[in-house]
Amino acid sequence: MKPSSSSFIRLLLVILGLTASFALLAHGVDEDTRQFLMVHQGTSIIPFMYIGAKHMIAGYDHLLFLVGVIFFLFNTRDILIYVSLFTLGHSITLLYGVLGGINVNPYLIDAIIGFSIVYKGFDNLGGFKRLLGYQPNTKVAVMVFGLFHGFGLATKIQEFDLPTDGLITNILAFNIGVEIGQFIALGLILIGISFWRRYPGYLHFSTATNTLLMSSGLMLIGFQLSGYFISQN
């Protein structure tokens, strides 16, 4: 492990320690969150940040994609670049989707998010290199899939028919929360992966891991498309 990435992880650990206590305090608020969003009016920054962060940490689809993205990124600079591109992508469509009142079918968008995981798993196996003779630009891919993930985030918050009072502030707070959640989740993933990378098993099992990633993505696609067809009947 390079010194720069180990210091980055140390920083993350400190921040995780600080945030963990908040997460524990608010444990088991799911029904309350729903109630809050239903009756809520006006601006409230911290609650929306919290809801955003919680969605990201509990959102295994976003996390699986991130695992795929950073699987072969070995230094902090690359991780920051790719994660920033993903963040930029999903922030654009989250804000555009909610503020522009764009209604995307949540099942279809979640199926596309599933596809992004399959794509990244296949990409990590060198599948595109083998199939096409070259690897499609990974930065463009992470950005484009970021756009789709953003629409997915937008549909989750749109479910609640938010009042127009303070909508922009609330959505920005939600977005910031999403980034905090992503930061925490990424920290946990990086800690796990960094330990794992010390062992030769990491590369040895990379085929198995990315196959499993593809499989999870396919499950999500099947799950969401079934939901879509059921909802159409």
Next chain:
Amino acid sequence: MNTNNIPTQSATTLIKASIAATLFAIVVLVIVILPAEYNIDPTGIGKILNLTSIAEASEITPVKEASPAEQTVSERTDTVDIEIPAHKGLEYKLLMEKHAHLEYAWTTDGEELYFDFHGEPRGDTTGYFESFAITTSNNMKGSLTTPFAGSHGWYWKNETDAPVIVTLSIKGSYVLKP
């Protein structure tokens, strides 16, 4: 670096990995996910594993507390039963114009509840609200002429170990806030 430096697997490995991923996904979907989420159980294994009961439970849609046929601001009356869960607080709000008149009466089945009858001005972003009555009681009856346009209503807090039903009767010009 616009691509990642990754090991390229052989064609055989790729095909094997893709087939394995697809098969595993199909098996888990058909046996576990579809039965548990949608009660679709072609193999019957979901039923044996008792997973379909999860989907069956979620098919029972919760009853909404108030479902008025129309939401207009003309004079109307409603009587609603509001269940305050044990150790929880709940808000019930009406959207009203300025100087709108409301007659109200609510009562519980005997249990006393802490409550706050208050209004929040429309468009307010500071969190300001004006309380009309804060006390602990098992009933209250009165009328209100709103000091400002906005959402007006009650917050009840149930500190007992059992849910308490509040029966609220209201008459006036308002829109029930969903």
